[in-house]
Structures are given as structure tokens and as C-alpha cells.
Amino acid sequence: xxxxxxxxFRTYAGHSxxxxxxxxxxxxxxxxxxxxxxxxxxxxxxxxxSDHPIARPxxxxxxxxxxxxxxxxxxxxxxxxxxxxxxMTINATSMWLLALYIGVARERGVPATSLTGTTQNDIVKxxxxxxTYIFPPDASFRLIAExxxxxxxxxxxxxxxxxxxxxxxxxxxxxxxxxxxxxSTAIGVLDTLKARGxxxxxxxxxxxxxxxxxxxAGIRFxxxxxxxxxxxxxxxxxxxxxxxxxxxxxxxxRYGVQVNSLGLTEQQPENNAWRILLETLGVxxxxxxxxxxxxxxxxxxxxSLPRPWDQQWSLRLQQILAFxxxxxxxxxxxxxxxxxxxxxxxxxxxxxxxxxxxxDMGGVKAAIxxxxxxxxxxxxxxxxxxxxxxxxxxxxxxxxFTDGLPSPLLSGADGGVFRTDDSSIEETLARLEETRxxxxxxxxxxxxDRLRAAARGTDSMMEPSIECALARVTTxxxxxxxxxxxxxxxxxxxxxxxxxxxxxxxxxxxxxRIGALTKQMGRRPRLLVGKPGLDGHSNGAEVIAIxxxxxxxxxxxxxxxxxxADIVQSAVAEGADVIxxxxxxxxxxxxxxxxxxxxxxxGAKGRIHLVMGGIIPAAxxxxxxxxxxxRIFTPADFGLVEVMAQIVELLEGSRRNEGQE
Amino acid sequence: MKALVERALxxxxxxxxxxxxxxxxxxxxxxARRREALAELDRQSMTRGRIVGITGTPGSGKxxxxxxxxxELHQQHGLSVAVVAVDPSSLVSGGALLGDRxxxxxxxxxxxxxFRSQASETELGGLGPDTFQVCRAxxxxxxxxxxxxxxxxxxxVDVRWLCDRxxxxxxxxxxxxVQMLKAGIMEVPDVIVVNKCDEEVAAxxxxxxxxxxxxxxxxxxxxxxxxxxxxxxxxVGIEALCTDLVSQIKRGELVHKEAHFFSRWVKxxxxxxxxxxxxxxxxxxxxxxxxxxxxxEAQGTFGAAVRRVL
Numbered sequence: 001x002x003x004x005x006x007x008x009f010r011t012y013a014g015h016s017x018x019x020x021x022x023x024x025x026x027x028x029x030x031x032x033x034x035x036x037x038x039x040x041x042x043x044x045x046x047x048x049x050s051d052h053p054i055a056r057p058x059x060x061x062x063x064x065x066x067x068x069x070x071x072x073x074x075x076x077x078x079x080x081x082x083x084x085x086x087x088m089t090i091n092a093t094s095m096w097l098l099a100l101y102i103g104v105a106r107e108r109g110v111p112a113t114s115l116t117g118t119t120q121n122d123i124v125k126x127x128x129x130x131x132t133y134i135f136p137p138d139a140s141f142r143l144i145a146e147x148x149x150x151x152x153x154x155x156x157x158x159x160x161x162x163x164x165x166x167x168x169x170x171x172x173x174x175x176x177x178x179x180x181x182x183x184s185t186a187i188g189v190l191d192t193l194k195a196r197g198x199x200x201x202x203x204x205x206x207x208x209x210x211x212x213x214x215x216x217a218g219i220r221f222x223x224x225x226x227x228x229x230x231x232x233x234x235x236x237x238x239x240x241x242x243x244x245x246x247x248x249x250x251x252x253x254r255y256g257v258q259v260n261s262l263g264l265t266e267q268q269p270e271n272n273a274w275r276i277l278l279e280t281l282g283v284x285x286x287x288x289x290x291x292x293x294x295x296x297x298x299x300x301x302x303x304s305l306p307r308p309w310d311q312q313w314s315l316r317l318q319q320i321l322a323f324x325x326x327x328x329x330x331x332x333x334x335x336x337x338x339x340x341x342x343x344x345x346x347x348x349x350x351x352x353x354x355x356x357x358x359x360d361m362g363g364v365k366a367a368i369x370x371x372x373x374x375x376x377x378x379x380x381x382x383x384x385x386x387x388x389x390x391x392x393x394x395x396x397x398x399x400x401f402t403d404g405l406p407s408p409l410l411s412g413a414d415g416g417v418f419r420t421d422d423s424s425i426e427e428t429l430a431r432l433e434e435t436r437x438x439x440x441x442x443x444x445x446x447x448x449d450r451l452r453a454a455a456r457g458t459d460s461m462m463e464p465s466i467e468c469a470l471a472r473v474t475t476x477x478x479x480x481x482x483x484x485x486x487x488x489x490x491x492x493x494x495x496x497x498x499x500x501x502x503x504x505x506x507x508x509x510x511x512x513r514i515g516a517l518t519k520q521m522g523r524r525p526r527l528l529v530g531k532p533g534l535d536g537h538s539n540g541a542e543v544i545a546i547x548x549x550x551x552x553x554x555x556x557x558x559x560x561x562x563x564x565a566d567i568v569q570s571a572v573a574e575g576a577d578v579i580x581x582x583x584x585x586x587x588x589x590x591x592x593x594x595x596x597x598x599x600x601x602x603g604a605k606g607r608i609h610l611v612m613g614g615i616i617p618a619a620x621x622x623x624x625x626x627x628x629x630x631r632i633f634t635p636a637d638f639g640l641v642e643v644m645a646q647i648v649e650l651l652e653g654s655r656r657n658e659g660q661e
Numbered sequence: 662m663k664a665l666v667e668r669a670l671x672x673x674x675x676x677x678x679x680x681x682x683x684x685x686x687x688x689x690x691x692x693a694r695r696r697e698a699l700a701e702l703d704r705q706s707m708t709r710g711r712i713v714g715i716t717g718t719p720g721s722g723k724x725x726x727x728x729x730x731x732x733e734l735h736q737q738h739g740l741s742v743a744v745v746a747v748d749p750s751s752l753v754s755g756g757a758l759l760g761d762r763x764x765x766x767x768x769x770x771x772x773x774x775x776f777r778s779q780a781s782e783t784e785l786g787g788l789g790p791d792t793f794q795v796c797r798a799x800x801x802x803x804x805x806x807x808x809x810x811x812x813x814x815x816x817x818v819d820v821r822w823l824c825d826r827x828x829x830x831x832x833x834x835x836x837x838x839v840q841m842l843k844a845g846i847m848e849v850p851d852v853i854v855v856n857k858c859d860e861e862v863a864a865x866x867x868x869x870x871x872x873x874x875x876x877x878x879x880x881x882x883x884x885x886x887x888x889x890x891x892x893x894x895x896x897v898g899i900e901a902l903c904t905d906l907v908s909q910i911k912r913g914e915l916v917h918k919e920a921h922f923f924s925r926w927v928k929x930x931x932x933x934x935x936x937x938x939x940x941x942x943x944x945x946x947x948x949x950x951x952x953x954x955x956x957x958e959a960q961g962t963f964g965a966a967v968r969r970v971l
Contacts, residue, residue, distance in 0.1 A: 136894060370720060490725070493760055493763055495760060511754055514755075514756075515755070518687075522686035522687045522688035523682065523686060524756065524780065545758060546758070548756065549751055549754060549756035549757060550751075550754055550756065551754060551756065552754040553756045554750075554756055554757045554778075554780050555757065555758050556759045556762055556778050557759065557760045557762070558763060559760075559762070563769070566766070569674070569769045570762060572678055573674050573677070573678055573776055573777060574678070574759075574762075574778055575678045575679070602674065602675050603673075
């Protein structure tokens with residue numbers, strides 16, 4: 001048997017500006033990376049121009065800002081798109097980014113048929129876990145379907161979407177939930193395409209062959225390896241039985257992986273390097289279920305966004321595994337292993353039962369709208385954190401073996417963390433303005449009209465979107481037009497009816513103390529939990545909201561994608577005592593300043609306390625305290641009850657300062 | 662207090678919020694402040710807003726609907742609108758998750774649109790212990806006060822007492838109507854709203870099924886309530902619903918409602934014996950409240966009255 005070819009090596013990258021990201025990509029390609037994985041900033045993902053008020057604090061923070069085709073040209077400067085396998089982590093605005101990519105190719109004279117790559121474009125996991133959705137499910141599925149239909153004819157090597165179970169595991173999904181929810185999503189996409197009837201029956205197999213997956217791999221790497229084998233077998237059965245695909249090649253479960261970030265710790269962060277290695281084994285060991293593309297997180301992701309060196313270190317792991325070890329030389333190592341066979345078959349049975357449950361509810365769209373899937377994930381996550389809190393689930397360095405020497409990796413001048421280059425923001429804004437100035441307004445208006453008409457009717461929006469790209473329409477204009485037609489969607493939060501599995505003496509004590517506060521204040525203390533900014537990774541905020549109710553707060557959960565003004569308005573109108581703001585995108589300084597400013601203007605500064613949680617580097621603690629942030633929680637504060645104790649303490653302190661009424 | 666009420670009537674959000682807090686305050690010292698606030702509100706404000714109840718099962722989309730109604734009433738009818746949304750409390754910790762805010766987002770620069778969440782605490786009805794009190798304050802400030810309650814059941818009948826007009830929101834395919842027929846809630850609403858009507862076939866089926874079953878479930882002599890179709894998503898039917906809301910409501914006198922909510926308070930604080938004393942020995946709620954000089958005063962003097970009787 002011939003040795004297996006190595007998988008595609010990728011690094012999820014992009015920050016600051018198109019120019020800075022382009023430099024980074026070219027450097028990464030020189031270091032032996034074989035594909036690109038593009039991270040877009042949150043305004044681009046949520047369909048806002050960089051100069052929209054909600055976008056300003058987020059420009060270039062978690063990825064590259066793309067406002068128009070001019071930015072896209074810069075991003076791919078001196079990179080031959082026809083030779084690149086490009087993966088874009090983009091969802092609600094996928095059609096737009098694909099249109100921009102095709103637009104770049106067209107303006108360079110490159111045929112679209114030569115483009116290869118993937119737009120992530122899995123809206124289900126956005127509703128469930130990642131939060132960069134815009135439109136309601138029906139409109140979102142239509143956008144996905146039209147991209148498949150377009151690509152099948154015009155960009156045949158493009159994966160129009162990627163079914164992502166990655167984010168489900170990050171949101172707490174068990175292996176069974178990961179299998180079942182991902183496959184239900186794929187069924188949702190294929191059923192939609194089938195019902196639309198625009199793909200000829202003879203071509204349907206080829207269409208099924210374009211569905212690819214993006215999977216997570218956790219630390220229980222034996223189970224994860226079995227999960228991947230279960231995925232492979234289930235997909236083969238499903239595509240054969242449900243869609244009648246006869247060509248085995250078209251039934252192959254093709255998947256890329258980013259291994260787990262959820263289990264990475266802020267404490268003793270160097271340990272994460274081993275975790276990443278072990279997680280990588282789960283998706284590479286078994287040849288029959290080996291990843292086709294791999295990207296690894298960096299050891300310091302619980303501290304901040306990774307630096308280029310951190311990413312290089314992770315890339316080297318892949319290269320050592322593929323080129324130094326003998327892994328690729330053998331056929332599958334586990335075929336016939338009774339242990340593996342038994343584990344795979346039990347995962348398959350559980351997943352099938354869950355898939356059937358979702359189908360019985362009316363499929364994935366119905367299970368999103370009813371909040372069923374979200375509720376399951378919030379429950380699994382709450383259980384997981386409860387287990388870590390009680391010590392039942394061991395996390396080395398976090399709840400066991402916590403004594404350790406200080407890490408020299410953190411002692412560099414930058415403290416081991418990455419900072420985006422904020423000086424590039426002005427450049428991004430200036431280029432956006434320049435694009436608006438130099439373009440032909442009549443062509444822009446006509447292109448947007450055509451897009452609107454297609455959206456209102458039944459014509460495909462793909463060609464009109466490409467015309468928008470060429471006309472130099474901006475990201476905000478494209479998404480704004482579709483927002484007008486489709487409206488914006490708010491999915492279920494999943495937190496209703498959830499309970500925390502923690503009943504300790506400390507919880508009882510906190511309830512007593514909150515009872516005392518309630519007596520003193522004449523009402524129960526109120527905590528407002530919300531996520532300012534565009535980052536939609538809401539599971540931290542959800543678990544905090546559930547914990548706060550568990551100890552006796554009245555919790556106002558105001559959800560995700562809020563401006564500082566939204567948060568202030570809610571806190572003031574609701575008479576909140578504390579605002580708990582959760583931010584993972586790195587824009588905590590800007591948002592803290594905006595919230596305090598808003599409270600000041602509303603006359604509530606000093607009356608409503610601000611506490612923050614998220615990926616916040618220690619170097620930012622002082623500036624945040626200067627801004628009046630009273631408590632700061634990071635992934636190191638995994639003790640939910642302790643977090644609550646600190647908030648109770650804060651309120652008790654401020655009652656004492658006010659004196660008795 | 663004078664200045665606070667002045668600012669609240671000028672839609673200063675923090676002051677409205679402080680005013681509401683006065684009416685939610687469980688400390689005995691708050692009774693005097695409430696009396697003062699009500700006197701100021703009576704003096705300074707000509708507004709006597711209408712109180713509207715909107716109820717329905719979770720998932721019926723009523724929160725999203727209320728968000729749209731609020732904006733429509735404000736933009737098209739020039740009205741100010743307050744929403745009081747009641748969510749259940751945990752029986753174990755006493756805390757509550759108040760999540761409706763996620764779906765009702767009023768524009769931030771419009772203080773004439775106000776949203777307040779409330780915990781039901783241990784009350785079993787659709788209302789919290791302070792909902793009546795808070796509505797008393799808010800209806801002096803806002804043209805429309807919408808009370809949003811969760812769940813179905815006979816206890817929801819309390820909302821009927823508070824509100825000038827009741828809307829029951831159902832969703833197609835919810836199977837809600839069957840449960841509701843059983844629970845007797847069909848006796849309550851003035852209007853039935855079938856939301857999510859973009860699911861056309863299911864919506865039509867629900868309307869037909871309501872048409873045949875409603876007359877049977879209504880109290881003797883009452884006609885079947887009108888059924889309206891809306892879609893909170895696309896906006897269909899919102900205009901008609903708002904027109905109904907504005908044109909059909911005759912404002913009830915909150916004074917008459919005080920008696921009901923006083924009885925309710927007596928029952929929750931003093932139990933059945935308290936209620937028996939009130940009705941049999943003290944001449945009933947209406948007389949007792951009038952003699953005491955108001956709702957808050959009646960709460961203050963009831964304890965002594967009970968002790969005298971017993």
C-alpha cells in the first residue's frame with residue numbers, strides 16, 4: 001500500500017488589516033503551510049462596514065476586515081488564487097465573500113473554475129454556538145443552497161459550505177451530540193437542495209460529494225478517533241440510503257479539523273502544547289478516518305490571540321507528525337479492533353437515535369426555532385463546568401496539580417500575548433472611504449437593486465452578488481440590503497430551565513447572603529448579563545447567567561451583539577445593580593470605556609457596577625480598573641461559585657459604603 | 662420625590678427606573694414613599710394609560726411581537742409604551758432568569774419606549790407580587806402599559822383583573838389551543854392572536870379549529886373573541902393589531918382593581934384565614950381599602966385590624 005499523502009497544513013490567521021494579513025499569509029506559505037485559512041473580523045462576519053458604530057471597537061481584532069473588493073485584492077496581493085486552497089471562516093455573509101473572491105479572480109483574468117477552497121457557511125452552528133448569524137433560518141438556508149447550485153456549475157472545486165461540528169464541541173457538545181447535530185445539519189442542507197429541485201437528479205451525487213465537514217477533536221483522543229470513524233460510516237450510510245448516491249467516492253466523509261480550544265487552560269499554559277498534540281492524534285491516527293486538512297490552536301489561546309511564533313510552533317507539530325514519524329506509512333491501524341468496533345457502533349447507535357429525534361421534530365430548522373438543540377448544548381456545557389468545579393473531571397493545572405513553577409514562556413517583553421496593530425484601523429477606514437468615492441454610483445445602485453429584486457423573488461442571489469462585488473458595493477451595503485428583505489433573526493438562548501449541578505455549603509451560604517441583601521435593599525439584587533460587541537461566543541455568558549440565578553440573583557440576560565448603548569439602556573431601565581459583560585474578541589478596553597461613558601451620561605455611574613469576563617490579558621487589568629471595572633474574570637476563574645461570591649462581596653461592600661438607609 | 666416624578670414624566674429612564682423600584686420595594690419604609698409618589702403623579706400627570714395584557718405559551722413569539730407593537734404604537738400613533746415582562750423565579754434559590762429582553766429590543770434613543778423585567782417570585786399567577794403596584798406607577802407615565810406573562814393556566818386569570826384588554830398569542834402547530842381549552846384560559850382573552858402566520862397552512866388550520874371550538878369554551882353569554890393573524894417576523898398584521906389596541910380599549914378604573922389586588926395580597930400574606938376576616942368581619946376588600954384611604958394604607962393597617970378581630 002502506498003503511503004498516505006499528508007493532509008493540508010493550515011493556520012487560522014488574519015488580523016489588523018488586509019495588508020498586514022497578506023504579509024502574514026505570504027510568510028506562512030514560505031514556512032511550508034500548504035493552504036490558507038482566513039479569519040475575518042467580526043464586522044465582516046456580521047455584515048457591517050468598518051465605520052458602523054458597532055464595528056469600530058472590533059475592526060481587525062479577531063481577523064481581517066474586508067469592506068469591498070479593493071480590500072480583497074490587497075488581501076491576496078502576490079498570492080496566486082488559482083493555485084491556492086483557501087478556506088474562509090465566514091457564515092452569514094458567505095455568499096458575499098465568495099462573490100468577492102470570484103470577483104478578484106475575474107478582475108485578474110483567472111477563470112472561476114480554477115478556484116478551490118471552502119466557505120464555512122454553516123448557519124446552524126452560528127445559531128447554536130458562534131453567534132455570527134444575521135438572517136432567519138429559511139433565508140439562510142436559501143443562501144446556502146444558491147451557493148451550492150452556483151458552484152456546481154461555475155466553481156466545481158469549491159466547497160460551498162462546511163458542516164461544522166467544531167463549534168458544537170466548543171459549546172459543550174458530547175461526541176454523540178456532535179455527530180447527530182452535524183449530520184442533521186447536513187441533512188437540512190441536502191433536503192433543502194433536493195426540495196428546491198434546481199439540481200438535476202443525475203448531478204445530485206456530485207452535489208453530495210461537495211459537502212465537507214469541519215470537526216473538533218478533544219482530549220479524550222481514543223473516543224475522538226472512534227467518533228471520526230463513526231462519522232465516516234454514518235455519512236456513507238446516510239448518503240447511500242437517504243440520497244441514493246451510488247459512487248463511493250461521492251460518499252466519502254471529507255473533513256478538516258481544528259482541535260479543541262475549550263479545554264486549553266490559562267493556568268500553566270505550556271501544558272496546552274501537550275493537549276494540542278494529543279488531540280491531533282485523535283484525528284490523524286486512523287487512516288480510514290484521517291483529516292484532510294488540519295489547523296491547530298496555539299498554546300496561549302486562553303490568554304489572547306496567538307502571535308505568529310505561537311502559530312509557527314503549532315505548524316511544526318503537524319510537520320513533525322507528517323514527515324518525521326512513520327504514521328503515514330501504514331494502512332489503518334484499528335481495522336478489526338474489537339474495542340474500537342464496539343465503541344464506534346455504540347456512538348453510531350446513539351447518534352442515529354438523536355438524528356431521528358430531530359427529524360421527528362421537523363428537522364434541523366424546527367429544532368433551532370424551538371430552542372431544542374441550543375437547550376441541549378447549554379445543558380451539556382453546564383454539566384461539564386459543574387464536573388470541573390467539583391473535581392470529578394480532572395484538568396491538570398486547573399483543578400489538580402495546580403502548584404507549578406512560573407512559565408518562562410510568559411516572560412517575554414510582550415508577556416506572551418498578541419496585540420493587533422491599531423494604527424492600521426485608520427488605513428482601513430480611509431480605503432473604505434476611497435472605494436466609496438471612486439466607484440460609479442449608478443452601477444452600485446443598479447447592482448443593489450438587482451440583488452434586492454432577486455432576494456424578494458426566487459432568482460439566485462449569487463450572480464447579482466458578484467455584480468455587487470465588481471461594482472464595489474461594500475459589505476455593509478450588501479448585508480443591509482438583505483437585512484431589509486429577510487429581517488434579522490434572534491434564536492433561542494437555551495438558558496431557560498437549566499440548572500447547575502452544584503449544591504455545596506458555599507452555595508447555601510451565598511444564598512443566605514443574597515437573602516440578607518434582599519432584605520436590606522427591599523428587593524432581590526439584579527445582575528444584567530450580556531455580551532457587548534459582535535462576538536457571539538455566548539456559552540460563558542450563559543453559564544454565568546445560570547450560576548447567578550442558582551445563588552439567588554435576579555438575572556436579566558440580554559443576549560449577544562449589543563452595543564455599549566444597548567447594555568447601558570437595559571441596565572438603567574431594569575434597575576440593575578451590576579452589569580456583567582463577557583468579551584472574547586479582545587475589544588474589552590474600548591467597550592469598557594464606552595459602557596462607563598454611557599452610564600455617566602445616564603446619571604448612573606457609580607450606582608451600577610461593571611464587572612467583566614473573557615479572554616483578558618493580565619496587562620489590561622490595570623487600565624480596566626482605571627476605567628472603573630470592579631472585577632475582572634478570565635478563564636482562570638473557572639470556579640463559578642467563587643465568581644458569584646466576588647459579585648456578592650462587591651454589592652455588600654457598596655451597601656456598607658452607602659451606610660444604612 | 663417631586664423632582665423624581667418630574668424627571669420620570671419627562672421620560673428620563675433612570676428616574677422611571679427609580680420610580681418603579683419604589684413600587685417594588687418590600688421594606689415597610691417604602692409605603693410612605695409610594696404614597697408620596699402617587700400623590701405627586703396624580704398632581705403632575707394627566708396621563709392615565711391603558712393596561713394591556715399579552716399572554717401566551719413560550720415559543721409563541723409573543724416577546725418579538727411585543728417588540729414590534731411597541732415600536733409601531735410609538736412611530737405610527739405617537740404613543741409612549743412601557744412593557745412589564747414577568748418571568749418565573751426558581752423555587753430553590755429565589756433567583757430568576759429574565760430573558761425576554763433578548764427578543765424585545767427597543768431603539769436606544771427612544772426613552773418613550775420602556776422595558777422592565779419582573780420576577781414572579783413565589784406567586785403562582787402570571788403576575789409578580791409587585792406587578793399591580795408597578796402598573797399603578799407606570800400608567801401615569803406611559804400611554805400604554807403592556808403586561809407580558811408566561812404560561813397558561815387558571816392563575817392567569819389575575820391578569821384579566823389588571824388589564825383593560827387581554828390578548829392571547831397562539832402559534833400554529835403549537836397544539837396550544839387544546840391545552841388552553843382544558844385549562845380554561847379561553848375564557849380570558851378579548852382577542853386571540855395567531856402569530857407566525859407566515860406558516861400559512863398551519864395558521865389557517867388553527868383559525869378553523871378555533872372557529873369551531875371557541876364558542877363552546879366561552880362563558881355563557883360571551884361571544885367568541887375575534888381572531889387576528891400576525892407575523893412578528895415579517896410584520897404582517899401588526900398594524901391591524903395596533904389599531905385594535907388603540908381603538909378598542911376602554912380604560913378601566915384602577916381604583917376598582919385595587920380591591921382585587923388587595924384581596925390577592927391578603928391571601929398571599931395572611932392566607933385563607935386573613936381572607937375570611939377581610940370578607941366576613943371587615944366588610945370586604947373594596948370597603949376596607951376605601952376606609953383606609955388607599956391601597957398602601959390598607960396594607961399598613963390590615964395587620965392591626967386582623968389582630969383586633971382575632
